[in-house]
Amino acid sequence: MSLADPIDLPPEEPRWRVFWRRYRRNKAAVLGLVLLGCVVLLAAVAGLYEPVDPLRRAGPPLTWPFQTWDTPLGTDQLGRDILAGILHGARISLLIGVVATVISIAIGVVIGALAGYFGGWVDDVLMRVTEAFQTVPSFVLLLALVAILGSSIENIVLAIGIVSWTAPARLSRAEFMSLRRREFVEAVRNLGVGHTAIIFREILPNALPPIVIYASVIMALAILLESALAFLGLGDPNYASWGNMIGQGRAVLRTAWFVSAIPGFAIVLTVLSFSLLGEGLNEVLNPRQKKT
Amino acid sequence: MAYLIYALRRALQAVPVILMIMVGAFLLLKLAPGDTVDALVGDMGGADAQFIARLRAEYGLDQPVWVQLWRYLAKMAQFDFGWSYVYEQPVATVLLDRLGTTLMLMCASLFFAFTIGILLGAIAARRAYSATDNVISTLGLIFYATPSFFLSLMMIVIFSVKLGWLPVGGIRTIAAFHTGWDHVLDVARHLVMPTAALSLIYLAFYLRLMRASVLEVAELDYVRTARAKGAGETRLMVHHIMRNALLPVVTLLGLQFSTLLGGSVVVETIFSLPGLGQLAYQSVIQRDMNTLMGIIFLSSVVVIVVNFLTDLLYARLDSRIELA
Numbered sequence: 001m002s003l004a005d006p007i008d009l010p011p012e013e014p015r016w017r018v019f020w021r022r023y024r025r026n027k028a029a030v031l032g033l034v035l036l037g038c039v040v041l042l043a044a045v046a047g048l049y050e051p052v053d054p055l056r057r058a059g060p061p062l063t064w065p066f067q068t069w070d071t072p073l074g075t076d077q078l079g080r081d082i083l084a085g086i087l088h089g090a091r092i093s094l095l096i097g098v099v100a101t102v103i104s105i106a107i108g109v110v111i112g113a114l115a116g117y118f119g120g121w122v123d124d125v126l127m128r129v130t131e132a133f134q135t136v137p138s139f140v141l142l143l144a145l146v147a148i149l150g151s152s153i154e155n156i157v158l159a160i161g162i163v164s165w166t167a168p169a170r171l172s173r174a175e176f177m178s179l180r181r182r183e184f185v186e187a188v189r190n191l192g193v194g195h196t197a198i199i200f201r202e203i204l205p206n207a208l209p210p211i212v213i214y215a216s217v218i219m220a221l222a223i224l225l226e227s228a229l230a231f232l233g234l235g236d237p238n239y240a241s242w243g244n245m246i247g248q249g250r251a252v253l254r255t256a257w258f259v260s261a262i263p264g265f266a267i268v269l270t271v272l273s274f275s276l277l278g279e280g281l282n283e284v285l286n287p288r289q290k291k292t
Numbered sequence: 293m294a295y296l297i298y299a300l301r302r303a304l305q306a307v308p309v310i311l312m313i314m315v316g317a318f319l320l321l322k323l324a325p326g327d328t329v330d331a332l333v334g335d336m337g338g339a340d341a342q343f344i345a346r347l348r349a350e351y352g353l354d355q356p357v358w359v360q361l362w363r364y365l366a367k368m369a370q371f372d373f374g375w376s377y378v379y380e381q382p383v384a385t386v387l388l389d390r391l392g393t394t395l396m397l398m399c400a401s402l403f404f405a406f407t408i409g410i411l412l413g414a415i416a417a418r419r420a421y422s423a424t425d426n427v428i429s430t431l432g433l434i435f436y437a438t439p440s441f442f443l444s445l446m447m448i449v450i451f452s453v454k455l456g457w458l459p460v461g462g463i464r465t466i467a468a469f470h471t472g473w474d475h476v477l478d479v480a481r482h483l484v485m486p487t488a489a490l491s492l493i494y495l496a497f498y499l500r501l502m503r504a505s506v507l508e509v510a511e512l513d514y515v516r517t518a519r520a521k522g523a524g525e526t527r528l529m530v531h532h533i534m535r536n537a538l539l540p541v542v543t544l545l546g547l548q549f550s551t552l553l554g555g556s557v558v559v560e561t562i563f564s565l566p567g568l569g570q571l572a573y574q575s576v577i578q579r580d581m582n583t584l585m586g587i588i589f590l591s592s593v594v595v596i597v598v599n600f601l602t603d604l605l606y607a608r609l610d611s612r613i614e615l616a
Contacts, residue, residue: 132312135592139554140572144584147576148324224439228558231441246442257449264442271437
């Protein structure tokens with residue numbers, strides 16, 4: 001660009017750059033991105049710091065943080081390294097967050113798209129189903145699903161997806177309802193394109209932005225749901241999970257509160273990063289809502 | 293009259309939802325490994341195949357699924373959720389025993405979250421983009437991101453272990469046998485931490501929504517008119533802005549009730565409060581599926597009732613809504 005002739009009009013900025021310039025204006029959103037980067041970094045170095053097993057005994061039980069270099073953040077009552085748990089727990093949290101969000105959005109988009117696109121009785125039926133799912137307290141339903149399916153990590157992710165699709169379904173229904181009568185949809189319909197192609201190839205790309213923004217909220221909720229399950233001892237015992245660490249720390253809360261506190265802060269920061277990110281994205285993609 | 297018809301119509305809309313939840317509960321029961329007879333036989337320490345077959349016939353488990361479903365729905369509609377093999381009581385009795393505690397916790401949490409949330413939200417909006425607003429908004433974000441179980445544990449460390457101010461759990465001091473106001477005070481002391489733990493996240497929701505809502509309403513023409521006519525800032529806030537700014541917050545109040553009930557599982561378990569949430573957790577651990585389905589159904593009914601009441605409240609608050 002530095003070589004451009006000064007007489008020429010400046011070349012159009014690439015989209016991602018415009019995007020970034022708008023995003024950067026919100027300091028809190030940038031902080032969210034930095035925090036998220038930290039969590040991803042934690043997950044990335046987990047294998048370097050503790051390549052064998054984060055659940056193995058690493059030192060004397062209940063060592064306080066900042067005492068020795070072997071276990072910088074201390075150990076729990078079984079002598080497990082808390083830092084190793086935090087690093088590997090970041091992997092699990094992110095993994096569960098991402099996969100559960102994909103499942104929940106996939107279910108939500110399909111149901112919302114069918115309801116919004118076809119309307120009529122399809123809409124009525126699907127919306128009643130959505131209402132039923134919204135009425136049942138999601139955490140209680142999650143408990144029931146995990147009790148029935150079993151608490152392996154795959155089932156937990158699936159169950160979290162099943163209890164959290166209602167909001168994306170409502171969002172995509174609203175988007176599809178407003179888009180289905182637009183000219184471009186009528187145009188392809190007149191060309192003889194089938195319903196499936198119209199829904200997924202024509203309308204969906206246009207309906208996606210608000211759903212993508214909402215994904216960060218679901219991600220935060222999924223991480224909270226998983227940690228609450230693990231806290232109650234209903235998570236997958238084969239993986240280090242922040243919620244599980246807090247739950248185990250509860251037994252030694254009186255004397256060694258750091259065992260629960262450290263993973264707790266990890267959850268707070270991760271969820272905070274997702275909600276800040278969501279707000280930032282919202283401002284970039286819906287600039288008209290920005291200020292009143 | 294229009295109000296009554298509106299109420300009736302809203303109530304009728306809940307019927308298919310309740311039906312669907314009942315069918316869902318039945319399907320979950322069918323999906324779960326083992327049935328009533330397995331539980332019974334397990335309890336007895338085994339039985340021969342003929343006896344088991346006879347038991348199945350007696351409980352109607354040999355019938356086609358459709359017949360079973362119909363019977364289940366008919367029983368549910370009469371609030372008969374079956375027998376709990378853990379508590380050796382009808383599930384309905386176990387549930388009703390515990391409903392009071394949970395409703396008390398819900399009401400206290402919602403009241404706390406709602407009043408403090410709208411107050412802080414209104415203050416933040418009146419001083420938008422000032423230091424006060426920044427502090428309140430940051431607090432809101434942190435409350436929003438803090439899981440209730442983590443908050444509970446940290447409060448226990450501070451207020452019970454270090455300071456010794458509040459009891460760690462339970463609903464009353466067991467050996468004290470308080471009566472009258474002493475009893476009320478005792479229960480209230482036990483509810484302080486659970487209420488705080490459960491309500492902070494919702495407080496954050498209401499705060500953020502109220503702030504945005506007040507900012508929006510304050511720009512409207514009628515507020516400018518009121519100001520031009522010489523209404524003071526306080527009067528403007530209380531009489532003109534608050535009333536309309538509250539509308540979206542009231543809607544959220546109803547919508548969030550179901551997540552609030554879900555959140556009580558964790559909080560009641562930590563503070564060993566004998567409510568529905570703790571019961572849900574115990575039923576999962578003890579595989580008491582009848583009780584678990586009873587909880588799902590009963591809590592859904594509570595959610596529907598609360599949503600119905602907020603709808604009515606909303607219609608009262610907002611005279612622009614057409615009731616017909």
